[in-house]
Amino acid sequence: MAQASGPRPGLGSVVKRHVRWLRRSPMPVRDAAQVGFALVFRRRGHLVASTVRYRGARRVVHDGPFYFGILCNRLFHAPGDRGALLIHDAGTLVIGADVKIAASARITVGGHLAIGSHTRINHGAKILANTVVTIGEGVAMGPECLILDDDLHDLTVAGVPRTKRAAITVADRVWIGSRCTLLKGTEIGEGSIIAAGSVVTGVIPAGVVAGGSPARVLATAASWTP
Missing domain, CATH: 1.10.287 (Helix Hairpins)
Structure with missing residues (x-):
């Protein structure tokens, strides 16, 4: 017993x-x-955040302190920057240890969002997880990136309905440059680098440099140091 x-x-x-x-x-x-x-x-049991409006934080599962708006890279930081964390009733957010998200990031979870340990998400990032978004360990995300697993509108082409939502997976140690957009169905392999301003819509293999709109492989056997 x-x-x-x-x-x-x-x-x-x-x-x-x-x-x-x-x-x-x-x-x-x-x-x-x-x-x-x-x-x-803060309310007991909630995330550690002094510059963020949040709702539904009782549905956050974390291995250690989850820093949102403090202890993060202040690149492009402006006084008064405030982010938002909104977790809907059906949503869950699972956080690893030592995750740091900048003050002006905005995160909305209607499905499931998992962020691995030691990941850094910079200013102005926006994440919408209405299905499943998985971000691995040691990921570096530049300023003003956008992750959307939901088109938010139904689309029909030549009489055929298109898929509205699909999961997004970012493997461990991926570097995402500033102002990148990751759309539904994106999969990025371990250790890859996504060039700034890219739009990713499909599968990017591990250990490559990818860029463009839509993103394609530009170089192979690539590595980077956090």
């Missing part, structure tokens, strides 16, 4: 533990202040 769990620690003890951690941390004072603010004023 499973043993009954003990009482959950009070908010005061949780805050004190985090304050001790912040004092030992080498992070800059500004980041420490933001984290401290978020830890004190």
Whole structure:
């Protein structure tokens, strides 16, 4: 028989533990202040976010602190940038450890979104996951990228209805350049690099450089260092 769990620690003890951690941390004072603010004023069990409007965060499953709007690359950051995290009733968001998403990113989950550990999503990114969007570990996403697994409109061509939604998969250690668009059905293989401004609509193999609209393989045997 499973043993009954003990009482959950009070908010005061949780805050004190985090304050001790912040004092030992080498992070800059500004980041420490933001984290401290978020830890004190967030609802218990929610993500760590001090600059983000969010709803439905109780449906977030995470292996560690999920940083949204703090502790991230401030490239193109503007004062007052605010992002949004909206998880609908049927939606789920699964987060690995040490995931950092910039302040102005906007994420809407009506289906399932999974983001692997150590992934970085930069400013202005927009993600819509109405079916299944999987982003692997160690992925780097540049500013103003767009991921859409749903066309949001029905389309018929020559009397034949087109598929409206399809899953998107980004494997581990993929580098997505700024202002890229990933549309429904996209699959990007491990370690690949997507050139800035590309539109990806199909399958990109592992270890290549791809670019263009629609994206195609430009070089093979490629690698990059985070």
